[in-house]
Amino acid sequence: MDVSSKTISEIDESKEKEDLKKLEAVFFVSGRFLSMQELITFTDLNPLIVKELIEKLREKCEKEDSAMEIIEKNGLWKMDVRQEYSYIINKLATGSAEFSKAEQETLAIIAYKQPIKQSVIIKIRGNKAYDHIKKFVELNLLKKKKVGHTHELSLNDDFYDYFNIDDPDNPLKKIEESLKK
Numbered sequence: 001m002d003v004s005s006k007t008i009s010e011i012d013e014s015k016e017k018e019d020l021k022k023l024e025a026v027f028f029v030s031g032r033f034l035s036m037q038e039l040i041t042f043t044d045l046n047p048l049i050v051k052e053l054i055e056k057l058r059e060k061c062e063k064e065d066s067a068m069e070i071i072e073k074n075g076l077w078k079m080d081v082r083q084e085y086s087y088i089i090n091k092l093a094t095g096s097a098e099f100s101k102a103e104q105e106t107l108a109i110i111a112y113k114q115p116i117k118q119s120v121i122i123k124i125r126g127n128k129a130y131d132h133i134k135k136f137v138e139l140n141l142l143k144k145k146k147v148g149h150t151h152e153l154s155l156n157d158d159f160y161d162y163f164n165i166d167d168p169d170n171p172l173k174k175i176e177e178s179l180k181k
Contacts, residue, residue, distance in 0.1 A: 016053075019045055020060075023053045027070070027079035031098075033161070035076055073161060106132040110142065110153050119150040 026034070026042045034042075039050050054077055058070040067085045071078050081089050099107065106129050110116055121129050133153065136142040140158040144151045159165075 016056075019043070019049065020053050020056060023050065024057055024079070027057070027077070030078075033071075033073060033076035033078040033158075039077065071161070078161075102128060103132045103135065107136060107141070110136075111155055111159070115152045115154040117147065117150045118144070118153055121153065 022043050022045070023039070026039065030038075030042075036047055036050065039045075039054075040047055043050060045053070054070060054072075057079075060066070061068050061070060067082055068079055069082050071080055102125075106121065106125050109124060110121060110133075113120075118133060121133065125132070133142065133144070137144050139162070140156050141162055142159070143154050143156045145154075146152075
């Protein structure tokens, strides 16, 4: 059997398309920032290929004028909805989303009142708020600083990335604007 160079390039192109789909699926399902190691683990691809595919996926999103974009921050990558379409996501988000209604309420109070003592949050929200705070700290959405016998809670920079908010000086402005649409 004679394998021509055209056949080899077609095989290479087909493999690259398949790898690109794999990477896109990983980004889509994860919904969070991923490290290069995680991308390698989930795709079973070599780091050089993953880097090349990230760039191709970024170009694909731009070329196709997609509502999606690839964001890179501190060596981590994430596929997200472009800022101008985040209002749609906010309309779709319900209490059955990633966070329970109770968790959303706890986070909203912290975002609005920050910096706020953990003891105050517990008085307002009850003992379940300890679990909420723990989850948000693990997700790097909150900063927790020891102050006396309690902790002071404030939003971490990742909070703004996670919720696709541009203005860290006024996080509620963007949320309020998106809810009005």
